[in-house]
Amino acid sequence: MINRVKAAVAQLVGGTGSSSSPWNCPECSLAFQYSRPAFLHLSAEESERAADHSTRPILVTGQDRRRQLLPWDTGYAEVINAGKSVLNEDQAAREIVSVEKRVCKNSTAGKTAKDDERDGLQFHYWALFDGHAGADAAVMAARLLHLHICEQLRDIVDVLRDGDVPPPISLTSNAGVVTEGGAKSAPHQGDWEPPTDSESRFLLEKEISHEYLVIGAIENAFRQMDQQIEREQSSHGYLGGCCALAVVYLLGKIYVANAGDSRAILIRSGETIPLSNEFTPESERQRLQYLGYLQPHLLGNEFTHLEFPRRIQHREIGRKMLFRDYSMTGWAYKTIEKDDLKFPLVYGEGKKARVMATIGVTRGLGDHNLKVYCSNIHIKPFLSCIPEVKVYDVAKYEHGVDDVIVLGTDGLWDVVSDREVADAVIRILSNCEPDNPNRFTMAAEDLVMRSRGILKEHGWRLSNDRLGSGDDISVFVIPLYGHT
Ligand code: MG
Numbered sequence: 001m002i003n004r005v006k007a008a009v010a011q012l013v014g015g016t017g018s019s020s021s022p023w024n025c026p027e028c029s030l031a032f033q034y035s036r037p038a039f040l041h042l043s044a045e046e047s048e049r050a051a052d053h054s055t056r057p058i059l060v061t062g063q064d065r066r067r068q069l070l071p072w073d074t075g076y077a078e079v080i081n082a083g084k085s086v087l088n089e090d091q092a093a094r095e096i097v098s099v100e101k102r103v104c105k106n107s108t109a110g111k112t113a114k115d116d117e118r119d120g121l122q123f124h125y126w127a128l129f130d131g132h133a134g135a136d137a138a139v140m141a142a143r144l145l146h147l148h149i150c151e152q153l154r155d156i157v158d159v160l161r162d163g164d165v166p167p168p169i170s171l172t173s174n175a176g177v178v179t180e181g182g183a184k185s186a187p188h189q190g191d192w193e194p195p196t197d198s199e200s201r202f203l204l205e206k207e208i209s210h211e212y213l214v215i216g217a218i219e220n221a222f223r224q225m226d227q228q229i230e231r232e233q234s235s236h237g238y239l240g241g242c243c244a245l246a247v248v249y250l251l252g253k254i255y256v257a258n259a260g261d262s263r264a265i266l267i268r269s270g271e272t273i274p275l276s277n278e279f280t281p282e283s284e285r286q287r288l289q290y291l292g293y294l295q296p297h298l299l300g301n302e303f304t305h306l307e308f309p310r311r312i313q314h315r316e317i318g319r320k321m322l323f324r325d326y327s328m329t330g331w332a333y334k335t336i337e338k339d340d341l342k343f344p345l346v347y348g349e350g351k352k353a354r355v356m357a358t359i360g361v362t363r364g365l366g367d368h369n370l371k372v373y374c375s376n377i378h379i380k381p382f383l384s385c386i387p388e389v390k391v392y393d394v395a396k397y398e399h400g401v402d403d404v405i406v407l408g409t410d411g412l413w414d415v416v417s418d419r420e421v422a423d424a425v426i427r428i429l430s431n432c433e434p435d436n437p438n439r440f441t442m443a444a445e446d447l448v449m450r451s452r453g454i455l456k457e458h459g460w461r462l463s464n465d466r467l468g469s470g471d472d473i474s475v476f477v478i479p480l481y482g483h484t
Contacts, residue, residue: 075440133240137366241366
């Protein structure tokens with residue numbers, strides 16, 4: 001399977017890199033060259049300009065004759081950070097992927113209904129990747145994750161396409177054949193025999209909906225992607241990781257898979273509906289603490305899985321102090337012991353919260369080599385590559401021309417609220433003719449401009465003089481009208 005993904009990738013690797021990019025040095029021999037998303041069709045000069053941290057020009061799709069609009073007239077805009085890293089560590093992907101049992105191919109245009117019929121299933125895909133400690137993981141994931149999802153869906157394409165009820169899980173060969181990805185072919189008529197008494201207790205006649213098969217395929221694709229990044233990182237010396245937010249539209253449903261602190265919201269009839277949760281040291285504190293409790297060796301005798309409201313001094317041993325364990329949401333008192341002087345596994349608040357004083361997100365791809373500073377303590381065991389997948393049944397609702405899904409990296413959400421995003425999008429869309437295909441691009445551009453702000457004497461400032469986002473910012477605005 002990995003070879004098939006690699007072969008498909010061979011056609012995708014490359015792109016226009018900035019001449020100042022450290023990825024362009026020949027001795028690096030990098031398999032995944034840095035570039036901005038291919039769908040932006042940037043020239044070398046445009047790439048160079050886009051990397052200017054002092055002017056921070058906003059890049060968009062569409063809007064001129066040379067740049068094609070994205071399928072569904074999806075709007076996209078991005079801007080580089082204000083200097084926190086040389087490269088824009090965000091990446092984006094927009095694909096239409098055909099899936100069939102034996103052939104998996106990537107296509108972006110020119111498909112007809114007849115093609116779809118012959119190919120089997122087709123899914124639409126949008127994704128944002130927010131890299132940290134380098135752009136490597138984000139670049140790899142942007143070029144590969146949809147192929148891993150395709151590979152996983154191949155195992156169930158017949159079931160999804162023909163509407164068959166998925167076969168039940170069984171330990172007997174008579175009840176179906178397990179395929180590579182865990183899905184099973186239907187049992188042959190007449191082959192089935194009732195289980196004996198000793199077998200029956202092991203038979204699980206559990207019906208699994210198509211929806212959960214797709215969710216499982218996406219979850220497994222994230223795991224495969226993470227493993228591939230690990231292999232590439234060890235062979236090429238790549239560093240870092242990335243948050244991943246992916247949207248898959250398949251058979252009338254939208255699957256939003258999130259691993260990290262990017263966010264997706266639905267704006268429907270003017271209301272905002274969250275489609276993802278962020279995964280941070282604070283939101284996943286109990287999972288992290290439980291792992292530290294179960295496997296204390298992962299803490300390297302340097303950290304405690306307990307949380308305290310502040311660092312404890314040596315002279316406080318024997319006194320009472322508020323604490324929280326993995327099973328608690330509230331706080332209680334305990335008598336301080338010597339072990340409690342260790343640094344807390346989860347420490348800090350809000351954007352400053354960190355796992356082992358190192359990283360501010362708890363799910364994502366990569367980070368296989370990440371260690372606590374000046375130690376041999378690995379962070380990866382505490383990070384999960386598995387996304388939370390939420391499902392939105394598009395076909396269940398009638399959508400208006402201004403109903404959209406907005407995806408954004410944390411550069412957007414750190415400085416504007418869901419409500420502010422919705423109000424801005426509604427304002428832009430309602431000021432455009434409904435048949436203007438550029439209106440979603442204009443909305444995405446407005447969101448990036450709004451969160452970046454204007455460069456003033458005291459840095460990038462929003463319209464109310466609050467500090468603008470100094471992070472990389474990437475935004476998709478996905479229209480829902482007419483897509484069921
Ligand atoms: Mg970011």
